[in-house]
Amino acid sequence: MTETVLDVRDLAISLCDGPTPVAAVEGVNFSINRGEVFGLVGESGCGKSLCALALAGLLKAPMAISGGQILLEGRDLSTLPPHEMRHLRGNKVSMIFQEPMTALNPLMTVGDQIGEMFVLHRGLTARAARMKAIEALEQVQVSSPERRINAYPHQLSGGMRQRVMIAIALACDPALLIADEPTTALDVTIQAEIVELVLDLCRARGTAVMMISHDLGLVARICNRVAVMYAGQIVEQRSAGDIFTAPAHPYTRGLVDALPRLGRRLERGQERLTEIGGVVPAIRDFPQGCRFAPRCGRVTPECGAAPVSMTDLNKGGRVRCLHHV
Amino acid sequence: MLNVLLRRLVQAALTVFVVITLVFLLFSVIPGTYASSLQADKRDVSAEVLERIETELGLNDPLPQRFGRYMAGLAQGDLGISYATKRPVADMLAGRIWASFRLACGAILFAVCIGLPLGFFAAMRRGTWLDTATMSLAVSGLSIPAFWAGLVLMYLFSLKLHWLPTFGYGSGGLRHLILPAITLGIAPMALLARTTRAAVLETLNADFIRTARSKGMSERRLVLRHLARNAFVLVLTTIGLQFGSMLGGSVVIEKLFAWPGVGSLLIDSVGLRDLPAVQGAILVIVLFFLLINTLVDLAYLVVDPRIRYR
Numbered sequence: 001m002t003e004t005v006l007d008v009r010d011l012a013i014s015l016c017d018g019p020t021p022v023a024a025v026e027g028v029n030f031s032i033n034r035g036e037v038f039g040l041v042g043e044s045g046c047g048k049s050l051c052a053l054a055l056a057g058l059l060k061a062p063m064a065i066s067g068g069q070i071l072l073e074g075r076d077l078s079t080l081p082p083h084e085m086r087h088l089r090g091n092k093v094s095m096i097f098q099e100p101m102t103a104l105n106p107l108m109t110v111g112d113q114i115g116e117m118f119v120l121h122r123g124l125t126a127r128a129a130r131m132k133a134i135e136a137l138e139q140v141q142v143s144s145p146e147r148r149i150n151a152y153p154h155q156l157s158g159g160m161r162q163r164v165m166i167a168i169a170l171a172c173d174p175a176l177l178i179a180d181e182p183t184t185a186l187d188v189t190i191q192a193e194i195v196e197l198v199l200d201l202c203r204a205r206g207t208a209v210m211m212i213s214h215d216l217g218l219v220a221r222i223c224n225r226v227a228v229m230y231a232g233q234i235v236e237q238r239s240a241g242d243i244f245t246a247p248a249h250p251y252t253r254g255l256v257d258a259l260p261r262l263g264r265r266l267e268r269g270q271e272r273l274t275e276i277g278g279v280v281p282a283i284r285d286f287p288q289g290c291r292f293a294p295r296c297g298r299v300t301p302e303c304g305a306a307p308v309s310m311t312d313l314n315k316g317g318r319v320r321c322l323h324h325v
Numbered sequence: 326m327l328n329v330l331l332r333r334l335v336q337a338a339l340t341v342f343v344v345i346t347l348v349f350l351l352f353s354v355i356p357g358t359y360a361s362s363l364q365a366d367k368r369d370v371s372a373e374v375l376e377r378i379e380t381e382l383g384l385n386d387p388l389p390q391r392f393g394r395y396m397a398g399l400a401q402g403d404l405g406i407s408y409a410t411k412r413p414v415a416d417m418l419a420g421r422i423w424a425s426f427r428l429a430c431g432a433i434l435f436a437v438c439i440g441l442p443l444g445f446f447a448a449m450r451r452g453t454w455l456d457t458a459t460m461s462l463a464v465s466g467l468s469i470p471a472f473w474a475g476l477v478l479m480y481l482f483s484l485k486l487h488w489l490p491t492f493g494y495g496s497g498g499l500r501h502l503i504l505p506a507i508t509l510g511i512a513p514m515a516l517l518a519r520t521t522r523a524a525v526l527e528t529l530n531a532d533f534i535r536t537a538r539s540k541g542m543s544e545r546r547l548v549l550r551h552l553a554r555n556a557f558v559l560v561l562t563t564i565g566l567q568f569g570s571m572l573g574g575s576v577v578i579e580k581l582f583a584w585p586g587v588g589s590l591l592i593d594s595v596g597l598r599d600l601p602a603v604q605g606a607i608l609v610i611v612l613f614f615l616l617i618n619t620l621v622d623l624a625y626l627v628v629d630p631r632i633r634y635r
Contacts, residue, residue: 058538089541097539102532106631107554116550120542152630168540 431506444521466515
């Protein structure tokens with residue numbers, strides 16, 4: 001029996017600093033089930049981080065939610081008053097960020113920063129929170145946690161700090177963990193370790209994970225389902241296996257082809273890795289019709305005529321393309 | 326730790342040596358001596374008397390000899406005898422250091438108590454009228470000459486409202502301290518307001534503040550536990566520098582308010598070409614600056630765990 005933890009319906013996020021709001025993200029629909037790992041992929045600037053911040057209620061002016069619903073366990077977060085959202089944040093939905101170097105408070109011990117979660121959401125005393133913090137550090141596999149609890153962030157390595165971030169994020173057993181490029185800033189050697197750690201801990205807790213990444217390979221490997229974003233829209237949403245082996249949208253196809261894979265180039269007789277020509281358009285310059293049309297190899301006149309909507313694929317999943325494969 | 330303090334001590338000795346030497350050289354270049362300043366004072370002093378005074382004080386000795394004599398005394402902790410009062414300079418300073426120190430403390434207290442909150446609220450209400458008003462105030466505070474501000478305050482609160490005494494030290498109570506302290510504190514207050522605003526804005530944009538928000542805490546807790554201390558670390562240096570340079574900066578204010586501190590002694594003594602007294606006053610000002618700087622470094626050890634001195 002699958003239970004929906006997060007249901008995002010028609011989410012739109014707009015830049016509200018001019019006379020008329022400009023939509024940076026629109027028509028975003030997806031849902032995540034309990035314990036599921038859902039991937040959100042796209043180039044920088046496609047709106048994936050905005051979606052993440054919106055889900056946690058952390059959008060900063062001039063960005064604001066301008067439409068749609070975010071249902072977390074049936075409650076609409078987009079209309080929740082700030083103080084109620086505050087109780088859910090960190091408690092029901094928490095986040096880990098890209099930069100472990102700067103995401104922790106430099107003047108507080110990691111013990112205090114983890115323990116704070118228990119003080120905030122479980123009403124524990126500082127003393128009891130400290131004990132729980134040691135436990136939490138142990139769970140993220142930090143050695144000698146009772147000693148490390150007194151360390152300041154600058155005394156820890158990047159990987160260690162990210163472990164602390166994970167301990168903070170999972171301290172209150174949230175229903176949803178949003179991981180915004182959690183390994184991008186880390187050494188390649190520990191990236192896999194950190195990802196495995198997040199997945200293991202979430203599996204044990206039944207926490208759903210929204211993994212945001214520009215690394216399609218990573219996402220395809222660890223996620224159940226994947227949504228690909230381009231220029232503020234989801235362009236394809238499939239099971240992870242399908243998206244990798246049979247991408248339907250030309251953009252996804254481009255992403256998959258751009259992945260370096262052992263032996264693959266030789267097989268095709270290629271000299272170099274494939275790339276997608278051009279860049280993601282700026283928010284104010286989104287094309288009228290299909291937003292990928294200017295960079296697309298399969299483009300026809302009708303692509304630019306009107307906004308393209310998502311259509312169901314026979315093989316399962318949805319795609320936003322008139323000429324999908 | 327001890328190492329640092331030792332190094333500071335050596336640094337201080339070097340700084341003092343350089344400053345004292347510079348003042349000595351300066352005094353040998355500017356026209357006039359203590360004896361001629363007596364004449365300039367329109368006192369009827371005959372040439373023979375002047376001659377005798379100069380010989381007695383050793384003013385006619387060659388520069389290296391005078392310098393060596395003073396330095397030898399200083400090395401033994403002897404600040405010399407004032408030409409004008411014939412009293413030991415150390416005794417003259419003793420009574421004045423406390424007065425100057427009180428004034429500096431009052432001024433920095435005013436600057437911190439007003440400047441920090443102003444800058445903080447300006448940053449929190451960025452772009453509002455409060456922000457604009459505070460920053461205009463800060464710019465005015467920095468650009469208004471202190472002695473003029475002092476005159477205005479004097480006119481308003483003493484002459485018109487009769488709330489506070491016009492000038493003088495009184496019997497050492499707080500009432501006499503208020504106006505000079507505020508006058509001296511205006512510029513540091515304005516500077517602190519600006520620095521604090523910048524520091525708070527910088528900290529607000531920091532990643533760890535976003536992390537703190539994502540933990541789901543109240544704005545109050547966010548500000549108190551995560552923002553304030555981090556922003557304060559950025560402001561601490563400015564507070565220290567302002568406080569340290571307060572004695573030097575108070576020279577004009579002390580004169581204006583007839584405050585019997587080191588600053589007014591300095592001005593009077595320069596006029597009289599009373600070199601030992603000038604050297605003594607400058608020594609106090611320099612040492613105070615060095616002392617406060619060291620204290621700020623020590624304070625950093627307490628507030629910022631990232632800082633360790635070797």
